Amino acid sequence: MMIKRPPMCECVDLLTAANPGARKFGILSIPPIGCYPAVTSTNEGNCVKPLNDFSVAFYKATQTLLQKLSLELEGFEYSIGNTYAMFTTMLKDPLVFGKQ
Numbered sequence: 220m221m222i223k224r225p226p227m228c229e230c231v232d233l234l235t236a237a238n239p240g241a242r243k244f245g246i247l248s249i250p251p252i253g254c255y256p257a258v259t260s261t262n263e264g265n266c267v268k269p270l271n272d273f274s275v276a277f278y279k280a281t282q283t284l285l286q287k288l289s290l291e292l293e294g295f296e297y298s299i300g301n302t303y304a305m306f307t308t309m310l311k312d313p314l315v316f317g318k319q
Contacts, residue, residue: 242294246285248278250306274303 253270282299289295309316
């Protein structure tokens with residue numbers, strides 16, 4: 220059975236994998252790209268909020284898409300790792316991850 224591709228599913232091509240039978244996916248979100256050293260080095264050492272806002276919006280959109288697919292595709296399971304939250308926590312409190 221071929222699965223119809225929703226219009227918003229152009230960049231995350233899970234349906235190509237789902238058509239032949241893949242049903243379990245592990246997805247990592249985008250980390251806080253506004254805090255990358257290449258970005259902060261050109262912004263007086265500060266993170267760039269609009270880039271981080273994009274990371275958060277992408278996570279929310281991905282989460283919504285995966286929830287929708289789990290309702291539409293029989294047996295579809297996923298796990299989404301919020302790398303934005305992990306990296307933000309690590310940047311604010313490195314001791315949580317055993318870093319000094």
